[in-house]
Amino acid sequence: MELSCKTEYTLLALLELTGHYNQGEPLQIRQIAAQQNIPDRYLEQLLATLRRGNLVRSQRGAKGGYILAREPWRITLLDIMNCLDGSTATTSGSQTNAITEASAIVQETWQEVRDRTNDILRDYTLQDLWEKLNNRQQLNIMYYI
Structure with missing residues (x-):
């Protein structure tokens, strides 16, 4: 079994949303795409699928975007x-x-x-992946000091 591009991009986008979950502010597609190097149009389709699956919510308006629909430790x-x-x-x-x-x-x-x-x-859960990412980033920072 291999990790598809679709699944990888989805997980990267969800990790980006997980990182901003506590702030409670939605992220725009272009922000997620830029941070995770995901094509905007493809990300738009993925987020629409996740919205239909009740994993993310969308907010309209100037400060609109996407946010996790529930806590990252529950996804x-x-x-x-x-x-x-x-x-x-x-x-x-x-x-x-x-x-x-x-x-x-x-x-x-x-x-x-x-x-x-x-x-x-x-x-x-998404929280588990987020914690692994943070641990790895901390190790990388400590290694270069």
């Missing part, structure tokens, strides 16, 4: 993946008509992989 990576990809974060296995013992084993194993992947995604 899991599974929530984000489900919002982006539909009701399940991982794709289902092939649906073969003839079920053999071998295909049943493959399907059962693939279901276990999906379940474990979803468990891991459910365990991580």
Whole structure:
């Protein structure tokens, strides 16, 4: 499994919103795009999807923009993946008509992989990613002093 560009850009945008969550002020698309090097038009589409999924809220007006719809510690990576990809974060296995013992084993194993992947995604929140980012930035600052 690989991290898609769509997922990476979404997570970067959400991390930017997480960093500004406590300030309570929305961020404009151009601010997020500039900070995270995401194309404006693509980011606009991603944020619209996240808004429809109730992960972000938008505010209109001169000081408008986007803000997280709930606390970053209450938004899991599974929530984000489900919002982006539909009701399940991982794709289902092939649906073969003839079920053999071998295909049943493959399907059962693939279901276990999906379940474990979803468990891991459910365990991580935006807050967890934000804290990892802050820790890494602190290490980098300390290293260069």
